Amino acid sequence: MRLGVLDVGSNTVHLLVVDAHRGAHPTPMHSEKTVLRLVERIDASGELDKKAADELVLAVADARDAAGRLGCEEVMSFATSAIRDAVNAAEVLQRVADETGIELRVVSGEQEAALTFLAVRRWFGWSAGRLLVLDVGGGSLEIAMGVDEEPELAVSLPLGAGRITRTRFANDPPTRSEVISTMAWLDDRLADLADQVGSAGVPDRVVATSKTFRTLARLTGAAPSSAGPRVSRVLTHAGLRQLIAFISRMSSDDLAQLEGVSPSRAHQLVAGALVAESTMRALSLESLEICPWALREGVILQRLDHSDGTQQTLLTGRRRDA
Numbered sequence: 161m162r163l164g165v166l167d168v169g170s171n172t173v174h175l176l177v178v179d180a181h182r183g184a185h186p187t188p189m190h191s192e193k194t195v196l197r198l199v200e201r202i203d204a205s206g207e208l209d210k211k212a213a214d215e216l217v218l219a220v221a222d223a224r225d226a227a228g229r230l231g232c233e234e235v236m237s238f239a240t241s242a243i244r245d246a247v248n249a250a251e252v253l254q255r256v257a258d259e260t261g262i263e264l265r266v267v268s269g270e271q272e273a274a275l276t277f278l279a280v281r282r283w284f285g286w287s288a289g290r291l292l293v294l295d296v297g298g299g300s301l302e303i304a305m306g307v308d309e310e311p312e313l314a315v316s317l318p319l320g321a322g323r324i325t326r327t328r329f330a331n332d333p334p335t336r337s338e339v340i341s342t343m344a345w346l347d348d349r350l351a352d353l354a355d356q357v358g359s360a361g362v363p364d365r366v367v368a369t370s371k372t373f374r375t376l377a378r379l380t381g382a383a384p385s386s387a388g389p390r391v392s393r394v395l396t397h398a399g400l401r402q403l404i405a406f407i408s409r410m411s412s413d414d415l416a417q418l419e420g421v422s423p424s425r426a427h428q429l430v431a432g433a434l435v436a437e438s439t440m441r442a443l444s445l446e447s448l449e450i451c452p453w454a455l456r457e458g459v460i461l462q463r464l465d466h467s468d469g470t471q472q473t474l475l476t477g478r479r480r481d482a
Contacts, residue, residue: 166224167456176456180464217260240300274304275458278461280293280453288367328345342431367450407433
């Protein structure tokens with residue numbers, strides 16, 4: 161079965177195409193992205209601006225066409241934090257459906273955390289025991305924890321790297337006072353997190369996923385992506401703190417020159433690092449393992465689990481007949 165996953169995220173519109181069937185490892189066949197930075201294009205009234213909506217329609221149409229050319233039997237289409245938080249989300253989603261035939265389903269923060277947790281659980285297996293999973297996206301921070309495939313704790317906080325960059329930093333690079341005040345602000349927002357996580361038990365394994373964590377791990381010495389997904393990668397709190405002291409003094413143009421940093425995300429790297437560091441400190445975490453699977457893989461796995469048709473998944477977006 162060839163499946164497509166269309167993820168309208170806070171930074172990109174990402175189409176992932178895989179060949180997979182129930183009980184098998186999904187094999188990536190194609191991946192393409194359009195950078196829109198929707199999380200940074202919410203205006204003062206809380207609406208996604210018209211130009212961003214125009215570009216979103218075009219990006220979804222391009223992804224739809226690519227999925228058709230590649231022979232996808234089904235495309236699961238969803239939107240996360242940026243669309244979720246826009247006050248004109250219903251209007252934008254209706255326009256996308258009318259003009260492209262693709263119905264984007266809005267994933268709640270808790271669903272996002274749970275689906276990401278499912279992907280991490282499948283990657284590490286049952287031997288990982290009680291998993292604690294962290295994910296820093298463009299618009300939100302997700303935390304999930306549990307011993308099964310569905311987490312006992314699934315939390316989403318509006319602390320994404322793109323959102324923090326837009327709302328907390330007026331300078332590039334941020335001033336020292338901006339960095340210090342943002343760290344204090346994050347500490348305040350995360351003050352109750354340790355109690356929430358502690359109430360769900362003690363983790364046997366702590367895992368992080370998402371582009372932000374992968375980039376931070378690479379910059380602190382983890383293997384490059386060319387080494388393959390199964391190479392062990394770790395991010396330590398000590399290494400992260402040293403990295404922040406270095407990158408917080410660099411402009412986004414200079415950060416984009418570093419190996420492993422995507423030019424389209426360089427401007428929000430410092431904010432992402434601050435969210436990661438504050439979260440690790442709030443939870444007294446000395447290190448994190450990096451998982452290559454995240455939300456998109458969770459959506460695929462959920463779909464495959466129900467491929468016998470006995471249960472309809474929430475995130476199956478059907479193209480409407482023309």
